[in-house]
Amino acid sequence: MTSTVFQSELRTGLAAVRQAAIACRSVQSGITPDALAKKDKSPVTVADFASQAIVCRQLGIDFPNDPVIGEEGAAELRSPEGAEFLSQVVHECVGTGIAATSHQICDWIDRGNLQEYRPRFWTLDPIDGTKGFLRNEQYAISLALIVEGEIELGILGCPNVPFTTDDQDKPRGTLAWAIRGQGAWAAPMDDSATTAVRMKVSGRTDFSRVRFCESVESGHSSHDWSGMIAEKLGISAEPVRMDSQCKYLAIARGQAEIYLRLPTRKGYQEKIWDHAGGICVVREAGGTVTDIHGNTPDFSRGATLSDNVGMVVTGGPDHDRVVEAVTASAPE
Ligand code: AMP
Ligand code: MG
Numbered sequence: 001m002t003s004t005v006f007q008s009e010l011r012t013g014l015a016a017v018r019q020a021a022i023a024c025r026s027v028q029s030g031i032t033p034d035a036l037a038k039k040d041k042s043p044v045t046v047a048d049f050a051s052q053a054i055v056c057r058q059l060g061i062d063f064p065n066d067p068v069i070g071e072e073g074a075a076e077l078r079s080p081e082g083a084e085f086l087s088q089v090v091h092e093c094v095g096t097g098i099a100a101t102s103h104q105i106c107d108w109i110d111r112g113n114l115q116e117y118r119p120r121f122w123t124l125d126p127i128d129g130t131k132g133f134l135r136n137e138q139y140a141i142s143l144a145l146i147v148e149g150e151i152e153l154g155i156l157g158c159p160n161v162p163f164t165t166d167d168q169d170k171p172r173g174t175l176a177w178a179i180r181g182q183g184a185w186a187a188p189m190d191d192s193a194t195t196a197v198r199m200k201v202s203g204r205t206d207f208s209r210v211r212f213c214e215s216v217e218s219g220h221s222s223h224d225w226s227g228m229i230a231e232k233l234g235i236s237a238e239p240v241r242m243d244s245q246c247k248y249l250a251i252a253r254g255q256a257e258i259y260l261r262l263p264t265r266k267g268y269q270e271k272i273w274d275h276a277g278g279i280c281v282v283r284e285a286g287g288t289v290t291d292i293h294g295n296t297p298d299f300s301r302g303a304t305l306s307d308n309v310g311m312v313v314t315g316g317p318d319h320d321r322v323v324e325a326v327t328a329s330a331p332e
Contacts, residue, residue, distance in 0.1 A: 006153050006179045009063070009145055014177060016058035017141050017157040020051040020126065021173070021189060023092040024141065025159050028133060036134070044130045045085055048072055049109055050092040051126035051141055056111040057098065059122055066145075069303050070112025070124040071273050078106050115303040120147045125273035129244025131217055140244040144276035149300035152180050154280025158246045163188040165255075176249050178284035184252050199285040201315030202254035207233045210316065212258035213240040213247045221310075222262040228329035229260065233322065248278025251315045252285035258322055259313035262292060269304035270297075275311060288319040292326050 027047035035043065052072045059068060077086045086102050093100055100108075112124055122145050129139035141157035154177065161174040163186065173189030176199065185196040204210055212235060215221040226239060240256055250256045261270070275297060279289045290296060291308035298307045314322055 003179075003182055005182075006145065009153055010155075010177060010179060012058055012062040013143050013145070013153060013155045014175065016055040017143055017155050018175065018189065018192075019058070019096050019098075020054040020141050021157045021159045022096045023047060023050040023054060024127060024133070024139070026092060026095050028136065028159075031134065031136060036136070039134075041130075041134065042085070044127060044133050046088045046092060047133065048127045048130065049074070049077060049085065049089045049105075052112050052124060053089065053093060053100075053105045053108040054096060054098060055124055055126065055141070055143060057100075057108040060108065060111050063122075066120060066122055067114045067118050068112040068122045068124055069114050069272060070109075070126065071271070072109055072126060073113040074106035074109040077109065117300055117302045120145075122146070123273045123276050125245075125271075125277075128274060129246070132243025135243075137216075138243045138246040140246050140249075140277075142245050142273060142277035144273075144280055146272075146276060146299050149298070150180065151276050151280040151299060154178050154277040156245055156249055156277050156281055157189065158244075158249055159189060161246055161249060174249065176252065176281050178281045180280065180284065182284070184281045184284035186249075186253065199252045199281070200254060201251060201282070201285050201287040202257055203286070203316055204257050205316055205318060207235050207318075209237075210235050210258060211237050211240060211256040212260060213242055213250055213256045214260050214262075215247075216241045216243050219264055221260065222264050222331075225262045225326075225329060225331060226260045229322075229325045232325045232329055245274070245278035248282050248313065251287050251313050252281045254315060257314060257316045259311070260326070261311035261313075262326070263310045269306050270308060270311065271304055272299055273303075275305065278313075282313055282315070285315070287313060287315040289313045290319070290323060292323070292330075294320070294323040
């Protein structure tokens with residue numbers, strides 16, 4: 001029997017993430033080499049706000065009682081300095097078919113401004129991997145529904161990830177999702193007619209053939225530490241460095257076996273929107289996710305994973321061995 005639990009939430013979430021991706025792509029395609037060279041952050045600012053406005057608008061229509069813990073708030077946009085950004089955000093929303101006033105846009109964004117825990121809430125990263133977005137590389141729109149501290153639904157919109165690796169001529173873009181207990185699925189982002197495929201982790205056990213991934217940014221995850229872990233485990237392949245929760249997708253699809261997120265400084269608290277969508281997808285594909293101490297991430301603490309440190313994600317049966325290697329190589 002096909003379960004119908006959370007199906008309407010899934011439909012809403014997928015439609016919202018697809019629509020947000022249209023805005024993100026429109027903005028990313030306009031990043032000029034000049035803006036890239038100047039490290040101009042304004043494109044990602046516009047896309048980030050547009051994406052959060054679009055997703056929160058849809059959630060507000062279909063689930064008006066559900067709060068959203070999102071990464072952004074509209075305070076900056078409402079200020080006089082934000083006026084230019086705001087008009088660009090309005091423009092991008094119109095481009096996806098949403099006609100709205102500046103006021104409405106700010107109100108939608110602020111629907112996602114909650115920071116405290118609730119018995120039922122959504123969490124949203126409108127653009128995860130902002131650095132990747134600006135480099136014209138990988139980024140993700142990540143949305144999840146959390147009920148009583150459990151991630152029940154996770155969606156990852158990955159506009160630059162090819163759905164199939166065999167046909168490079170096909171347009172890029174992969175949409176991945178999972179409902180707890182109902183498996184993990186993926187489909188091409190722009191083709192809702194294509195039947196979704198079920199995702200499965202690789203299950204590869206031979207560490208000499210294991211592939212691991214980590215952040216491009218060494219400030220987000222320690223590359224030195226992961227190097228020591230790889231050596232300890234006998235992993236010979238170079239790490240695959242990728243921005244955003246596209247790393248979770250890589251594990252879920254069996255393109256890599258280990259994703260390490262190792263703190264670069266004491267006291268950094270991981271944000272729930274950087275993980276919830278990805279964790280749900282990986283777990284339902286058969287993978288395991290803990291923090292670096294082997295503890296299950298606790299999504300009942302509000303906006304941060306304050307009881308956890310870093311993250312260890314595996315798609316093989318040797319999760320405990322990876323956590324042991326993390327501990328054994330930990331810097332002083
Ligand atoms: P990634 O694309 O894997 O580099 O991760 C991007 C995310 O890293 C952003 O969404 C930030 O929320 C998060 N981040 C920012 N600073 C840090 C930090 N010091 N340690 C870990 N993650 C961070
Ligand atoms: Mg993020």
